[in-house]
Amino acid sequence: MWRDVIDIRDFYETPLGHQSQRFINTQLARLWPDIKGQNVLGLGYAIPYLTDFLNNAARVVTTMPAKQGVLRWPPQGGSLTALVDDLNLPFQDLSFDRVILIHALEYAEQTRPLLREVWRILAGSGRLIVVVPNRRGLWARFEHTPFGHGLPYSGRQLSHALRDNMFTPINISRALVMPPFRSRMVQSVSSPCESISTRHFPILGGIIIAEATKQIYAGTSVNSTSRMRQYVPFPKQSP
Numbered sequence: 001m002w003r004d005v006i007d008i009r010d011f012y013e014t015p016l017g018h019q020s021q022r023f024i025n026t027q028l029a030r031l032w033p034d035i036k037g038q039n040v041l042g043l044g045y046a047i048p049y050l051t052d053f054l055n056n057a058a059r060v061v062t063t064m065p066a067k068q069g070v071l072r073w074p075p076q077g078g079s080l081t082a083l084v085d086d087l088n089l090p091f092q093d094l095s096f097d098r099v100i101l102i103h104a105l106e107y108a109e110q111t112r113p114l115l116r117e118v119w120r121i122l123a124g125s126g127r128l129i130v131v132v133p134n135r136r137g138l139w140a141r142f143e144h145t146p147f148g149h150g151l152p153y154s155g156r157q158l159s160h161a162l163r164d165n166m167f168t169p170i171n172i173s174r175a176l177v178m179p180p181f182r183s184r185m186v187q188s189v190s191s192p193c194e195s196i197s198t199r200h201f202p203i204l205g206g207i208i209i210a211e212a213t214k215q216i217y218a219g220t221s222v223n224s225t226s227r228m229r230q231y232v233p234f235p236k237q238s239p
Contacts, residue, residue, distance in 0.1 A: 174205025
């Protein structure tokens with residue numbers, strides 16, 4: 001069941017939401033340090049993670065599934081958001097170099113058609129980042145965050161889901177190690193502990209961040225001089 005876009009927006013306006021946004025953006029910047037001239041698409045609720053790309057990417061678009069709802073973004077200038085059918089994206093094949101899938105896969109009723117649509121619009125050398133709740137983490141157990149809803153994944157489950165839909169995982173990391181408590185004391189120590197904990201205790205991460213590439217299968221050419229199989233006509237029997 002899709003989480004309403006207003007609920008997700010309200011979470012990111014809280015101190016806990018600001019902090020989690022900062023930690024996840026740090027991981028995204030590490031994976032994609034340079035996107036100059038790239039076409040970037042966000043699917044799900046990717047607004048908090050696309051703002052840093054606006055000044056460098058050639059084009060940035062965010063799409064929100066109809067069952068989730070849509071919000072206008074950015075606040076100034078023309079809107080870059082669109083309300084879409086997540087199983088029939090309104091883009092041509094090979095349209096984007098980078099795709100960020102966040103607050104989407106865990107809510108999707110049909111994961112295979114969704115990932116196949118992403119595969120279709122992603123360029124041959126493109127990259128995909130998927131962010132989902134970690135089944136073993138604490139964030140999947142607290143419903144006051146968007147990561148506490150939908151279907152959480154383990155790292156192995158997410159890797160299998162990507163491979164089954166023609167993606168090759170190249171990097172799987174975790175973030176949000178500290179528990180999602182609203183306490184100011186806990187949040188005050190989260191920043192210095194995040195980098196250390198994700199390095200030494202990754203299993204405690206509240207979310208999984210997977211980067212993958214698009215699989216392009218090569219075909220075997222047929223020799224033009226090869227002989228095709230022929231069938232001998234069966235003679236008619238006399239009555």
